[in-house]
Amino acid sequence: MKDGVVIEVEGLSRRFGHFLAVDKVSFDVKRGEIFGYLGANGAGKSTTIRMLCGLLKPSEGRAAVNGVDVAHDPEGVKRSIGYMSQKFSLYMDLTVTENLEFFGGAYGLSRRQLAVRTDEVLRAVDMIEQRDTRTGDLPGGMRQRVALASAMIHDPPILFLDEPTAGVDPEARRTFWQLIRTLAGQGTTIFVTTHYMDEAEYCHRIGLMVDGRLVALDAPEVLKRTHVPGRICRVEGSGASRALPVLGGLPGVLEAHPFGAGLHVRFDETRTGMAALQAALHDKGLDGFALTPIAPTLEDVFLAVVEAK
Amino acid sequence: MRYFIRTVQAVVRKELRQTFRDKRMAAILFIAPVLQLTLLGFAVDMDVDNVPTLVVDQDRSPASRDLLARMLADATFARTQEGDDPDGPMARGEVSVAVVVPRGYSEDVKKGRPAEIQVLIDGTDPVRAQSAMAGVLEFLTQESLHMATARAVAMAQASGRAVEVPMISVVPRVFYNPSLKSPIYMVPGVAAVVLLVVTTVVTAMSIAREKELGTIEQLLVTPMRPVALLLGKIIPFALLGLIAGGLVIAVGTHVFDVPVRGSVLALFLGMLLYLMSTLGTGVFISTVANNQQQAILGSFFFIMPAILLSGFMSPVENMPEWIQLISRLDPARYFVQILRAVLLKGAGVEDLAGPLLALLTFGVGILALGTLRFRKRVA
Ligand SMILES: Nc1ncnc2c1ncn2[C@@H]1O[C@H](COP(=O)(O)OP(=O)(O)OP(=O)(O)O)[C@@H](O)[C@H]1O
């Protein structure tokens, strides 16, 4: 095991019949890192996670989690990980504590350990007050927190979270990510999948999955710098569609595309600038546009990467 | 080992909690068996009595009135109508039997001429029709016998000679179910059927539900052994099944006067082994089914033939040879056999080695198969 590396993946593939769901994926995740796995529906995120959790045998390649090979000793892997599956999977008819008690029992915790851990995880996810509520009666965001609590009832060093915030309101999502960052700060390694680009910003590093392949892998800022070079500005005003061909043809403009009601224009700041763009519009009789500089998002990275394919 | 036991305990506790929290589940387990037994017990009561009968007395004589009154005195027939046209009420299903005493009946009897009585029977339900026919025939045969004897005696006395009327007297003695009440024969069968339905369906559904909801994935990612999971599923339902089974037997003895003549140990042993078979089948079905609906469907795919071949309605010995052969694979057949033997014939464990062994074989076999399939699917 390389220094501090807790998840090692090398050329990992998974085939379903003739269909290649995961295609020779390689990456490392370090202790305490939040590793985000980003991709559209069907990109192969869940398949990768299920292989890493010992739920699915890899077709090819190798993966070690906490130093244990997932193909040779899936049972050994299970002890050191917590897993929150994409499908909500607690018992709705049991209370929060009953769920935790059951999963704790499934990990072989003794009564004493269980009592201690139940308190700890409930406190960690801030659900002490709801401990005797039926899980089915909780709102979505709270359920996800209970699911997280139950995934860490046995205090695993590594957590695999498969779209933990799917279908949860933005406020609850923020709370959830706060939690994840706190956990990582305490040394837990977190492997999380999502298709919310804004969430991915919270990750230390992200891997971009497209059709089973890992097409980009780095810290969010680095990805932005390499895949979306230059600067971006938002163009707002009436008649934005007429402005698009004008700006798109200018020297130094790398890319221009409609975004919401306006446009996003990316340009090489060594060759042009916002004033030059404004002037070009004025020359064509297009006035009244507001240009504001914006920071690139992972959405831009994603589009750039997919376009480059 | 300690870990293994803890995981089994955790599953057992969870299953019990879920079962009792789900009102429907508790109802399926406890109320349904008792209700089914009671309903089925009364419904399959094949004793024919209170047959609705139409009386057409065209003779209107003291003799005809007397004859009809005595015929209806027995509970077998119940006079529901009087009239002169038997066809209408029978077609409408209002009566199943019509007795027509034609004009001149008393005259014929008095003169010693053969008298004729017409009996019409609705043959839609052959069992009922046969019983009714037998009842009428029995009564009227006795009646003519009496008349003939009385007449012979009267004639002999008139001529001053002694009279001897030869007769065969039959003294039947029926074993095990002396009053030939059908519930006593049916209750063991119904008990077997009820337990079969409840335990197989509940087990199959409880595992299929975890698949459907996706909770199974969360279980499989724990280091818990698949065998521990299955044990945790089976133990509570075996216990609940035993309780439900005891309840059914208790209802049988109290409501239907079913005796318990044999060894309670044999009864318990038989039930335990039988439950092993039905629960094992439930597990097996759940490895094939992906959701609860498929689990129910699969269960009935097994339950229907199992019931038909169990001999709970008609004796297995009356079935064609090849069906008898197939019925050897039916755990319900052995349990029905054990129940009847223990309850009615007073059998003990030593008398039932054969069927007990058969149940054991089936139970161990299907449980092993189910477990193996379950583990394979998991891997
Ligand atoms: N058991 C399976 N059998 C056959 N195909 C499968 C199986 N599991 C997944 N797939 C296919 O593999 C591909 C990748 O699926 P996966 O669930 O890994 O995607 P994902 O990135 O998690 O997508 P989502 O965002 O929808 O969860 C999909 O096309 C899916 O249909």
Ligand SMILES: [Mg+2]
């Ligand atoms: Mg997925």
